Amino acid sequence: MTNLPQLTDALLTLDERVAVLTLNRHDLRNALTGSHLIDDIVTTAEWVNRCEDVSVLVITGAGSSFSAGGNIRDMAERGGDFAGDVAECADRYRQGIQRIPLALQAVEVPIIAAVNGPAIGAGFDLANMADIRIASDRAKFGETFLNLGIIPGDGGAWLMQRLIGYQRAFELTLTGRVVEASEAKELGIVMDVFPIEELMPEALKLANRMASQPPKATRLTKRLMKMAQRMELKDFLDLCACFQGMCHNEPEHLEAVNRMMAQMAKK
CATH class of the missing domain: 1.10.12 (Lyase 2-enoyl-coa Hydratase; Chain  A, domain 2)
Structure with missing residues (x-):
């Protein structure tokens, strides 16, 4: 039996060559900072590359949110990942949330983001790091960094324009507006939208089809x-x-x- 890595704030399962990583901090709306989710995601990405029993990775969220991105309370208090002067804060980004895009970019198997609910800020960017995104009809997407007076510090400005083109990505990033799942599909952010109860069955159907390949x-x-x-x-x-x-x-x-x-x- 394949040994799964020990995670703190996420759940990991493996069945029929499909690994499912579930962000499991509903109390924080699965915020990536102010939790152990960064470490959990990076650990899972590295494990997937080592484990020959994995052919597909599905990422989703527990509870009502996919991921709220950064922990706004920590931002307000200038604590946690957002503490320190310019150099210290920059180093926290490099040693913290920026590890996620580098780790997921290096994953050797297909990644499917099953976006169950709002994916905001860095949570939106996390979804965009996947190869394929499908969403529930309760999902929302927002590149909302400028609304907080900050930039997309986790690679969002690099990721989104490669998915939907410079002009569309520029508009979403510079306005900080939040789009519903239906508009996200029209823009090409997600491939398809399903009722919430059908999201994971559809994600697993797609994952299993890919996992059946050599x-x-x-x-x-x-x-x-x-x-x-x-x-x-x-x-x-x-x-x-x-x-x-x-x-x-x-x-x-x-x-x-x-x-x-x-x-x-x-x-």
Whole structure:
């Protein structure tokens, strides 16, 4: 049996190659700061890369919120992650919340964000770190940093414009307005919206479909998808050739080919 890492403020399960990470600080609306959720998310990301039994990671929230982002009470008191002078505060960001985008960017398996409720500020950015986002009809999204007189300090200005384009991302970031799930779908922030009771079944259906694919090829394919964003075509094709050579020499390739041939023979 695969050993799951010990988490403090989140729950982690693994079933049929699908890991589900549930942010579990409903009392804080799953705020990432002022809790242990940063450590829990980073620990899970590192574990996923080490664990060959995981093919997909689903991230969701317990309670009514996906994540409220930063702990506003700590901001008001200039405490916790927001304490100190300019240099100290900057270092807290680097050693704190900025570890999340770096850790999730490095995750080798598909990440699905099942956004159950409001995803605000850094919570919105957390959802945008996933490869795919689906939402419940109770979800809301807001890049609300400027409303508090701060910037998106966790990479939000980098993430969102790559999802929906500069102009749309600029408008949402500079106005700080909150959008409902239906508008989020229209903007391309989320792929689909479901009633709250259908959200996790739909997320798991999608995750299980991905998890049914050959696991090593799945990890290489995600790596290619990420690297394609920053490589020239010729260099990218060279990399594809190398990865393809690896795939052709994996037992899972021959197993998949034999399954397909057996299915064709039945038709």
